[in-house]
Amino acid sequence: GAVVSQHPSRVICKSGTSVKIECRSLDFQATTMFWYRQFPKQSLMLMATSNEGSKATYEQGVEKDKFLINHASLTLSTLTVTSAHPEDSSFYICSATQGVTYGYTFGSGTRLTVV
Amino acid sequence: GNSVTQMEGPVTLSEEAFLTINCTYTATGYPSLFWYVQYPGEGLQLLLKATKADDKGSNKGFEATYRKETTSFHLEKGSVQVSDSAVYFCALISGANSKLTFGKGITLSVRP
Numbered sequence: 001g002a003v004v005s006q007h008p009s010r011v012i013c014k015s016g017t018s019v020k021i022e023c024r025s026l027d028f029q030a031t032t033m034f035w036y037r038q039f040p041k042q043s044l045m046l047m048a049t050s051n052e053g054s055k056a057t058y059e060q061g062v063e064k065d066k067f068l069i070n071h072a073s074l075t076l077s078t079l080t081v082t083s084a085h086p087e088d089s090s091f092y093i094c095s096a097t098q099g100v101t102y103g104y105t106f107g108s109g110t111r112l113t114v115v
Numbered sequence: 116g117n118s119v120t121q122m123e124g125p126v127t128l129s130e131e132a133f134l135t136i137n138c139t140y141t142a143t144g145y146p147s148l149f150w151y152v153q154y155p156g157e158g159l160q161l162l163l164k165a166t167k168a169d170d171k172g173s174n175k176g177f178e179a180t181y182r183k184e185t186t187s188f189h190l191e192k193g194s195v196q197v198s199d200s201a202v203y204f205c206a207l208i209s210g211a212n213s214k215l216t217f218g219k220g221i222t223l224s225v226r227p
Contacts, residue, residue, distance in 0.1 A: 106158040
């Protein structure tokens with residue numbers, strides 16, 4: 001079946017530093033990848049949609065200069081949290097798809113803690 | 116716009132109890148409906164889906180029927196196990212927009 005690998009699973013960083021999270025589709029080509037943020041005991045909030053080779057489309061209220069998304073290939077998308085602050089601490093999840101009819105596969109998530 | 120409403124949680128059941136988790140939706144066109152499960156500290160896994168009215172999705176003893184007349188997609192299981200303890204999300208996709216719309220999720224705890 002379709003597998004998406006997300007790395008790292010946990011990261012702790014200092015305020016002001018940047019953190020990069022990778023999302024890889026291991027056995028399929030992901031034309032579209034999605035990045036979500038999940039707060040404790042809450043649902044997933046879609047942050048942005050990225051299509052291979054084009055700029056990401058950000059949801060309203062998400063700072064594109066703070067959450068940099070790159071989808072350079074059909075198997076890799078990255079989310080970089082720039083100049084991280086404690087309020088950026090959260091669980092970030094990616095998902096990937098070849099197309100709606102193929103379904104969506106989620107990564108295992110990244111727990112970011114900014115201290 | 117699209118929206119998904121799930122019953123309020125959390126839900127705590129004893130092992131072998133019957134489970135129902137309600138989900139209703141609002142959507143333009145003819146949505147596809149999904150249930151996802153999230154185990155502690157993990158991402159989401161597709162549990163089951165239905166793509167048209169009256170379809171029944173099933174997996175691991177869980178079932179849900181796409182009811183267009185009541186715009187519902189309630190999740191059921193006849194006998195829950197401790198290993199079913201997780202967060203369950205109802206979701207939909209509708210129209211040309213390929214984005215999943217999620218409900219708020221509900222935490223299920225099953226005690227031995």
